[in-house]
Amino acid sequence: SQTIHQWPATLVQPVGSPLSLECTVEGTSNPNLYWYRQAAGRGLQLLFYSVGIGQISSEVPQNLSASRPQDRQFILSSKKLLLSDSGFYLCAWSGGDLLYEQYFGPGTRLTVT
Amino acid sequence: GENVEQHPSTLSVQEGDSAVIKCTYSDSASNYFPWYKQELGKRPQLIIDIRSNVGEKKDQRIAVTLNKTAKHFSLHITETQPEDSAVYFCAASTPRGGGNKLTFGTGTQLKVEL
Secondary structure, eight states: OOEEEEEOSEEEEOTTOOEEEEEEEESOSSOEEEEEEEOTTOOEEEEEEEEETTEEEESSOSSEEEEEEETTEEEEEESSOOGGGOEEEEEEEEETTEEEEEEEOOOEEEEEO | OOOEEEEOSEEEEETTSOEEEEEEEOOTTOOEEEEEEEOTTSOOEEEEEEETTOSEEEETTEEEEEETTTTEEEEEEOSOOGGGOEEEEEEEEEEETTEEEEEEOOOEEEEEEO
């Protein structure tokens, strides 16, 4: 069965510091991968999605970037965090026989101070 | 782009009653409509979904209906229980660039009272 991991689970970072969040998927090959952000008490906003290694589509212009160095690895980065980057970051995957369904990882709760 | 509206934002029902959450979408190309349940501090969990070639789908106490003409879909929960209390999100999926882009509604906080 497929499993999706995210780390770290929680993170507190000062304004202006860099960020790297990692997501990995097990049990499937060539998944579609997604990064979402959820602000406190709000809905989910799609940030990036990837249909293959090195293929990244950005949905929202901001100071975040994403990379996919390996088939089942998706990384969210920032060079300098802003207060507004605080939120719950969720990675999701779809693919194979589950082309439409998206399944979420456990998330990273980021607080920028 | 796609726009999904969800109502109500909060819903309180008595245990055993039914709950209905409604969503509308704007893009006629959207072809897949999932519903997610999110408990406090947890990840969203896919609970039921429907594709555009189906009008209704049921899974035990949960059902979803889709009206493509009106661009409207709804979640129905019967015989509600306290563990149904959570935030529910609808979404619409638009095929795009080899993947499918989900646009989410703003969520409904469901509270099932004893």
